[in-house]
Amino acid sequence: MKNVECNRLTKKYGSIYAVNDLTFSIPENSITGLIGRNGAGKTTLLKMLAGFLLPSGGTVRILGQNPFNNLQVAANLIFIDDELALPENMNLGEILDTAATFYENWQPDIAYGLLDYFSLDLRSYYQQLSKGMKSTFNVILGIAARCPITIFDEPTVGMDAAVRKDFYRALLKDYLQQPRTIILSSHLLGEIEDLLDSILLIDAGKKCLHLSMDELRSYAVGLSGNSKLLHELVKEEDIIFRQQLGKDKIYLVVRNRKIDFSAARFKGLEIGPVPANDLCVYLTAKHKGGIDDVFKHS
Amino acid sequence: MYLNADDLTPLYMQVAEWLELEILNGSLQSNEKVYSQYQLAEMFNINPATAAKGLSLLAEQNLLYKKRGLGMFVAPQAKEKIRAKRIKENLQQLVLQLVAEAKRLQLSQAELIAMIKNVDLPKEE
Amino acid sequence: MMSLSTVNLLTNARRQFNYKLKANAGLFVSLLAVQMLAALLSANGTVSIGWGTGNSVAYLRLISGDVIIIFSLLWAFTAGLTVAANAQRYDFVFVTNRLSSNLSSMAVLFILSAGGGVSATLCGILLRAFLIITKDGFIFTNISPYVLLIGICSAVLYSLLFSAVGYFLGILAQRNKAYAILLPALFLGLLFVEARSVGGTRHILSVIHFFIRESSLLIFALKILLTVALLYGAAILIASKMEVRQ
Numbered sequence: 001m002k003n004v005e006c007n008r009l010t011k012k013y014g015s016i017y018a019v020n021d022l023t024f025s026i027p028e029n030s031i032t033g034l035i036g037r038n039g040a041g042k043t044t045l046l047k048m049l050a051g052f053l054l055p056s057g058g059t060v061r062i063l064g065q066n067p068f069n070n071l072q073v074a075a076n077l078i079f080i081d082d083e084l085a086l087p088e089n090m091n092l093g094e095i096l097d098t099a100a101t102f103y104e105n106w107q108p109d110i111a112y113g114l115l116d117y118f119s120l121d122l123r124s125y126y127q128q129l130s131k132g133m134k135s136t137f138n139v140i141l142g143i144a145a146r147c148p149i150t151i152f153d154e155p156t157v158g159m160d161a162a163v164r165k166d167f168y169r170a171l172l173k174d175y176l177q178q179p180r181t182i183i184l185s186s187h188l189l190g191e192i193e194d195l196l197d198s199i200l201l202i203d204a205g206k207k208c209l210h211l212s213m214d215e216l217r218s219y220a221v222g223l224s225g226n227s228k229l230l231h232e233l234v235k236e237e238d239i240i241f242r243q244q245l246g247k248d249k250i251y252l253v254v255r256n257r258k259i260d261f262s263a264a265r266f267k268g269l270e271i272g273p274v275p276a277n278d279l280c281v282y283l284t285a286k287h288k289g290g291i292d293d294v295f296k297h298s
Numbered sequence: 299m300y301l302n303a304d305d306l307t308p309l310y311m312q313v314a315e316w317l318e319l320e321i322l323n324g325s326l327q328s329n330e331k332v333y334s335q336y337q338l339a340e341m342f343n344i345n346p347a348t349a350a351k352g353l354s355l356l357a358e359q360n361l362l363y364k365k366r367g368l369g370m371f372v373a374p375q376a377k378e379k380i381r382a383k384r385i386k387e388n389l390q391q392l393v394l395q396l397v398a399e400a401k402r403l404q405l406s407q408a409e410l411i412a413m414i415k416n417v418d419l420p421k422e423e
Numbered sequence: 424m425m426s427l428s429t430v431n432l433l434t435n436a437r438r439q440f441n442y443k444l445k446a447n448a449g450l451f452v453s454l455l456a457v458q459m460l461a462a463l464l465s466a467n468g469t470v471s472i473g474w475g476t477g478n479s480v481a482y483l484r485l486i487s488g489d490v491i492i493i494f495s496l497l498w499a500f501t502a503g504l505t506v507a508a509n510a511q512r513y514d515f516v517f518v519t520n521r522l523s524s525n526l527s528s529m530a531v532l533f534i535l536s537a538g539g540g541v542s543a544t545l546c547g548i549l550l551r552a553f554l555i556i557t558k559d560g561f562i563f564t565n566i567s568p569y570v571l572l573i574g575i576c577s578a579v580l581y582s583l584l585f586s587a588v589g590y591f592l593g594i595l596a597q598r599n600k601a602y603a604i605l606l607p608a609l610f611l612g613l614l615f616v617e618a619r620s621v622g623g624t625r626h627i628l629s630v631i632h633f634f635i636r637e638s639s640l641l642i643f644a645l646k647i648l649l650t651v652a653l654l655y656g657a658a659i660l661i662a663s664k665m666e667v668r669q
Binding site for chain 3 (some may be wrong): 014028029047050052053054063069071072074075076079084085086087089090094097098101102103104105120125148178
Binding site (some may be wrong): 169179194296 | 308309310336339340342343344345346347348349
């Protein structure tokens with residue numbers, strides 16, 4: 001069953017498309033990484049999935065229903081971002097107790113356990129927490145609620161590296177205990193790629209890629225060697241990224257299709273895989289040469 | 299435990315590799331139950347689907363077999379098969395690279411063999 | 424397959440009501456503060472007339488709880504605004520839809536209005552009691568339990584009305600921020616125009632008369648409740664297509 005389905009989903013603000021004609025679906029019990037640069041439309045997309053925003057065009061289906069203003073979807077979905085509006089006059093313990101009344105699968109032991117582990121005091125107030133501690137508290141809510149659809153929008157903002165690592169581990173362990181559909185947005189793929197089943201890469205509101213992690217790893221290859229030889233071997237439209245290495249040596253990232261690897265090796269070209277994170281950066285870059293292009297003519 | 303994040307070998311192949319080594323060094327015996335995808339996911343901090351893919355990679359090579367409802371078990375002779383496979387695929391490849399590099403550095407065959415003999419591997423426990 | 428939760432609208436609204444009562448607890452504190460301030464202001468009399476003949480001077484001071492009531496109604500209005508603003512922020516962190524959010528807001532405002540109306544009336548009585556004990560020379564009108572009951576009822580009903588107006592305007596302002604500037608400007612403009620037009624029809628005045636010139640408590644209550652229902656109905660309609668957590 002597809003738990004999340006979007007068909008030609010579009011969100012327009014004035015003449016600007018925040019989300020542009022997105023079609024994809026996410027199966028139940030999977031962890032999907034929503035990757036894109038700042039301003040790619042990740043948050044707008046996720047808020048439409050959560051039923052907070054109305055699409056300008058196309059459809060969203062969560063658990064088979066339209067999520068906007070839908071109580072049944074809301075009861076099975078939690079949306080965690082870095083700016084939860086929680087009441088100033090309730091302490092963390094009271095907020096957890098409140099959350100417990102709303103979510104049927106709420107896990108008090110996990111909530112209190114995590115709070116204790118991350119040294120958050122039940123009696124402190126949300127507004128007085130530091131940015132990183134707020135994020136930590138938010139993800140505790142997201143994990144302990146155990147909603148069939150769990151959405152984290154840039155959940156690790158402000159967290160230090162150790163907390164981030166602990167969070168990913170906690171998320172995985174809880175997912176193993178209770179599989180569910182998790183969507184995790186980030187502009188950095190590196191930290192989360194091991195956790196993911198698949199990745200949805202968007203750029204300027206449009207879908208770039210929606211692949212399983214294994215497909216992503218074989219999506220492109222890195223080739224380096226003589227630039228003339230390389231350009232004979234690969235088609236221009238397959239080139240994703242280009243970097244000049246020496247006078248006539250070049251590094252290319254190309255789509256992995258119809259490349260004669262043995263011929264390439266024979267000609268002394270080096271072939272290697274491309275790290276998933278780099279690939280996402282290259283795919284969403286405006287220029288094939290990256291930042292170097294800006295300085296090319298100066 | 300963490301898999302090598304910098305290694306660009308797909309994670310599921312790293313999992314399969316790790317399991318092969320466990321069988322090779324005798325940690326996992328013939329007909330012994332192997333770790334479930336969930337145990338592996340937790341051990342290596344990876345998605346359970348990835349871990350499952352590592353297991354099925356070994357099952358495809360008949361190194362593991364499935365008992366319905368019970369999980370995966372080490373196939374009889376798995377150790378021998380792995381040994382044979384690794385000699386054929388890994389070691390051969392490594393030797394090829396070794397010889398190629400020796401040739402580039404204009405090392406004689408005798409010198410290379412002497413180097414190999416002098417290698418002192420730390421004792422494994 | 425993870426089993427899905429199903430939730431009933433009223434069950435969820437009840438959970439939200441409990442949550443929002445806690446989240447808006449600050450409003451009870453501000454009510455107390457407002458009423459104490461009003462009591463302080465009216466302790467010296469709301470109307471004071473002095474006259475003298477020869478070398479004797481007499482003062483007549485009227486003490487009433489009206490200021491307390493008026494302050495409490497203003498508080499009810501801002502409570503409506505506050506609850507509307509908070510609903511948009513706090514409700515959508517947890518399980519809700521627009522209707523459930525509105526229903527729980529209404530319930531919270533009912534409780535707040537009841538609290539405000541009852542305490543305002545009682546506060547007025549307390550003020551008299553305080554003056555009897557501490558000062559001489561006052562002539563008191565008796566308050567029968569029946570009059571007290573009517574006083575409480577009408578104070579609560581007025582509070583309901585004011586909080587509903589506040590809530591409606593609050594939701595309207597959520598829908599479009601421009602209303603937050605437009606509506607007060609419109610209201611003040613209307614006041615200004617009406618103050619100048621001596622002979623013309625006075626809309627605001629006739630609206631007020633519609634409520635305060637009602638001698639039957641039952642019909643008065645009906646008028647208020649109907650207006651409140653209309654305001655909340657409109658708020659629910661406006662909110663149903665509203666985007667949140669933008």
